[in-house]
Amino acid sequence: MGELSSIQVRSRCVGTTAVVYASDYLNKLSGDRIERECKRQLDLGCRTLVIDFRDTELVNSIGVSILLGVIDVAEKSGARVIFSDVNSQTVQLFEMLGLTRHVALARDEQEALSSLIEQGTLTQVTGH
C-alpha cells in the first residue's frame, strides 16, 4: 500500500487498485509508458485502474488510441477503469469518442478511491 513506482511513469497501489499518473502531454512516448505500467499492474492482480490526469493538459489521437488499448486490456482482465481529474476539454474529447462509455469519471483521485470504498471494492485508503 502507498507504494510509489517512478521507473518510467508514476504510479501507486492501494489494495487491488492501481493509480497511474498521466504526464502533461499524452502522446506516443508517454502513452506507451502508461500502457506498459497499466498492463504491469493488471498482471500483478490489480482489479481497478485509476488513471489520474491532474497534470495532463492535452491528449492527442495517439493518446486516445493508447487509452482505448488500456480499456481493452482492462476489460479482458475483468478490471475496471476510472479516469480522474480530467480537464473539461479532455472530458469533451473522451465523450465525443466514446471512451466515457467504458470508464467512470471521478473529480479527483480521492473521489475515485472513495467511490471504490463505497462500493466495497476498496477497504482502506491512504493519501499519497
Next chain:
Amino acid sequence: MELPTRKLVHTFGALADLGQQITDSSNVSEMVLTSLHLLLGALGIRRGAVAEFASAEGLLKFVAVRGLSEEFPGTLQVSAEARAALLATGLTAVAIDKLNQERPELQELLKPCSSLSGAPGLQLCVPMVVRSELVGVVFLGEKATDEPISTEDCEVISSMIRHIGVGIHTHRLLEQVEQRAEENRRLYEDLRAIYRDTVRAFAAAIDIKDKYTQGHSERVGKYSEIIAREMGWGEEEVEGIAIAGYLHDVGKLVVERDIINAPYRIDAKQSTELNRHPAAGYEILSPINHPYADIPLMAKYHHERLDGRGYPDGLTGDQIPLGAKIVAVADSFDAMTTDRPYRTRRNLEQVIVDFRKNTGTQFEAEVIIAFCRALLKEIKGEARTRPLMKMLGKNYIDAEKIIPLLSELISELDLQESSAAAGTS
C-alpha cells in the same frame, strides 16, 4: 465548441500529426504503428491492424496490430483473385460482414479476421493502393461509441489510409534505392578488386621480362603507397599511387629483352632505347579508364628530375606531378637496395647519402622526408606494421647507425623546406 467542430478540429490534428509522422520517421514499423494509433484515435476506433502486402510471396504481413487477440494471424495468403479484388476496391472501405454480397472474392481471405474468438471481430477492411500497386490492407474494428462507422468516418479513414499507404510505398522505394546503391557499391568494389588483381598480374608480367629485377614493380608500388600515406594522402589517392607504382615500368614491355637483361652497363644507344619506356608506358596506359587519377602521367614522368635533366620531357620542379616524384623516389630506392647484374645492392647508409646528395636536384625534399620518416618509425618500432623492413630484409638495417642518419637528414631537409617557405612568403 459545437460537436461537429470539435470532431473536425480533432481529425485535423490527427491528419497533421500523421503527415509529420510519415515525413519524419525513418523506421517504417514505428511509422506504421504510430499511424495506426492516429487513425484509431482520430475516430475512437477500439481495434485495428495494418498489413503490408509482400508481392513476391503473395502474403499480407501484419506489421501493426492494436486490440486484437493473440490468435489473430500474422499473415494472410492472398490469391490472385483476392489481389485483383483488393486492387479494384482501391481505398474504399469494405464492410467485412457484407463481403458475401459486395466482394465475395475477399471472403476467404478475410475469414480469419471475422471469426476471432475472445475478441470482437473487425468490421472494415480498406486496401491501401498507391499508383495502382497494392501496398497493404488496413483492418478496423468497432467505434468506442458503439455507433456504426458513418460515411463521413469512411472519408476520414480513406484519407488517412492513403497517407499511410504513401508512407509505406515511399519507404519501400527508399529501401529499393538503398539496396541498389549497396549492390552497385559491391559491384564497384568487385570491379576495383579485379582491376587491382589485373594490375598486379601485369606488374608481375613486366618484372618477368627483367630477370634481374623480379618483384621490382610490386615493391615500387608498396614504397609509393607508404610514402603517400606518410604524406597524409587520402586512402583513394594512396591506392592510386600504389597502382602507379605497379605500372610505372609497363613501357618496358616494348623494350628489347636483351637491353633490359644486359649483364653490363648499357651503351648510349641502348640507353636511348631503354629510356623510351616512360613514354611508351604512357601510350599503353592512356587509353585505359583507370579508377584513379593520373596513372599514365605518373608512369610517364617517373624519370623526370627537379633540375630538368630527366626524361622524357625534361620537366622541372613543379611541372612534375607530385605522384611521379613519389614513384621516382620509390623506383630509385628499390634500384639502389636490390642487386643488379653489374653491381651488388648498396647499404642503407649509402642510400641515405645518395638521398642527401640528390634531394633538390633529382628528388623532391618533402617526398624524401616522408620516406625517411616512415622508415624511421618502422626501425624505432613506432609503426603498427613494418612493410619496409620486411621488404628490405631483417639483416639489412643496422638500427644504431641508421636512426641518427635518418633523423639528421629529416631535420636538415625540414629546415631547408622551412627556410624556402619563409623565403617565398
